[in-house]
Amino acid sequence: MTDTETQIESPEEFRLRARAWLADNMPPRPEGRSYERNFERCRELQAMLHEGGFAGVCFPREYGGLGLTPEHQRALDLETLSYEMPLALNVPTFGIIGATLLEFCTHEQKLRFLPPMLRGEHVWVQFLSEPTSGSDLASLTTRATLDGDAFVINGSKIWSSGAHAADYGVLVARSNWDVPKHDGITVLIMKIDQPGVTVEQIVDTGGGTEFCQEFFDDVRVPLDHVIGKVDAGWTVVRGLLAHERNSMGDASIYVSGLHNAPTERARSDIMELALASGKADDPEVRQLVGEDYALRFAQDEAARRVGAGMATGHFPPTAGAMLRLMGARSGVRRADMALEIAGSAAVAWHDGDPAAPVGVRFVGRQSIEIGGGTTEMQRNLISERLLMMPREPAADRGVPFNEVRHNAAPTREKS
Ligand SMILES: Cc1cc2nc3c(=O)[nH]c(=O)nc-3n(C[C@H](O)[C@H](O)[C@H](O)COP(=O)(O)OP(=O)(O)OC[C@H]3O[C@@H](n4cnc5c(N)ncnc54)[C@H](O)[C@@H]3O)c2cc1C
Incomplete structure (x- = not known):
């Protein structure tokens, strides 16, 4: 494919070309794993995508990307759903750090660091x-x-x-x-x-x-x-924290591939759990399945709307805090729903039990309210930077750091 051909390719043409290439080149998505954090495998998969001409869709061509639009990225994302993808490279490597290097680095730094990142050679x-x-x-x-x-x-x-x-x-x-x-x-x-x-x-x-x-x-x-x-x-x-909020709120244009199919295309793990544990006829479980669908649908739509608003300048970069907050709150709620459906099976299970991951997910659920800035800090950002409410008082504002009481720098305990 020549430069000119790629530049004029519509998202639909790109999607069809990606569909054919993926079928011939990428391995199928492994069963039961939506989020694989094997970095060595991710390097290989990213190298394959790069070789095939499908890496860095929205990164500029001069830095090793394709220089295409978010619509092209979305088209590729939907096509990749049934293939193994290097999803662990999305955050922080592409969505946070790639985006930050693009925004703040010199031309020479971008030339040096972005192409190997997109070839899967460097994890950040x-x-x-x-x-x-x-x-x-x-x-x-x-x-x-x-x-x-x-x-x-x-x-x-x-x-x-x-x-x-x-x-x-x-x-x-x-x-x-x-x-x-x-x-x-x-x-x-x-x-x-x-x-x-x-x-x-x-x-x-x-x-x-x-x-x-x-x-x-x-x-x-x-x-x-x-x-x-x-x-x-x-x-x-x-800038980096804004890119982090976008990435974690599903609004970054620099990430590639999806952990889960969009709501309108797929049953959720909550519905799968209800079916697999034989509780799909229970009226209370059905309420939870409905709540889960509504939550996911609202989240998808908010990501699209706020993401587009930030891309066009209608919303400030801090608007990503709304998505980040929504993602964390709904993630916690969905972990709670899974626990309610699984009941005691979330605490003690046998091999192959559909409720097996539920208890572990519940124990770790708080991390989504902390990583990328806590839920409380997102609320602070929304109130101070979006709603323009008064800023919280800070005793150290305007004071030289060496005159402020602060913790000592931590050192390694040497044995
Ligand atoms: C899954 C995950 C991935 C992470 N990845 C990285 C990473 O790759 N790199 C990295 O550098 N860090 C990473 N972190 C760390 C994360 O950024 C910090 O844990 C987070 O910013 C909170 O800082 P802290 O743990 O020091 O909590 P603290 O800042 O001590 O906060 C403790 C509590 O006080 C609350 N609080 C603090 N200040 C205020 C305030 N002004 N108003 C209201 N409430 C407040 C907090 O919300 C929190 O509940 C990760 C964390 C998680 C859970």
Whole structure:
């Protein structure tokens, strides 16, 4: 396919071409797994998509993408539903970090970092949260000290999803302690496999090991790895967090493939559970199935409407907070509904029991109200930035960070 042919291809033509290519090249979606976090497999799948000319639909052509529209991406998404896709690369690699690099990096940085990302060669991670700085991210204490042509990084990050499998991290660090907290932050691209970086996996309540904590001991990051301007990184962070809300609210144009079929096309796992556990005739269970359908439908429509509003500038970037809030609240409600339907089978089950995953899902449900900024912080954003209600008081506003009481930078316990 030549450049000119691709440029004039309509979403419908693109869809038909994708349909034929997927049937010939991509493996079928594995049964019962809608969300596969095997990063090595994802690298292979992404390389296949790239080779076939279906990677980075909305990324510009000069940086390795296809330069097409969200309608083309949507067409591809629907065609990929029955195929194995590298879904774990969507967040944060493409939807958050790819989008942030596009928005804030120089042309040279984009040329260097985006094409390998789209070829599936580099997995990325976000180094934002610290043991003592989460919701109040600007209070972070990881230190970036200028030394010649590099920053030297010391400190620790935590809850970094997938850091053990990642090649690069977007790191937020404090480069100036003599100014108010938002004014002394620099955002850097950090190569993970280098001296001074230690990545430790954390075991979560469900037994998962995807969360990591990292320790940085005199890690050198060259100046040409700064995203945006030195000390002005808070602008980049705000952009990144907006991309994160979009990604988690299903409104990012940079993610590819769908975890679940859109509501109008598929039965949900709630309905499947009702059927599989023989309770589909129970009037109370039927109420729950109806509630689930209404929730999913409203969520799909809100994502489309708010996503389009942000893309056309009718809504500010903070509007993604509404989708993020809605996604988290409905995710929690749906985990509760599954528990109600499964009953005691969610607590003790035998192999092959349709209720087997329900209890584990319930135990982990709170994480969707925390990751990407907590539900409370989304409510704050909506009230302060969308409804223009008064901002909550902050004792440290306008005060140099080194005069504000803050936690000490965490260090690694050495055995
Ligand atoms: C699934 C998942 C994935 C994650 N992935 C990453 C990642 O890849 N990289 C990364 O850097 N981090 C990641 N995180 C960490 C996440 O960003 C933080 O956990 C989150 O920002 C909250 O920070 P905290 O845990 O320090 O809680 P805290 O900020 O200590 O908050 C504790 C509680 O206080 C509430 N609270 C705090 N401030 C206010 C306020 N002003 N108004 C009202 N309530 C408030 C919070 O809502 C929360 O309920 C992930 C977390 C999860 C659960």
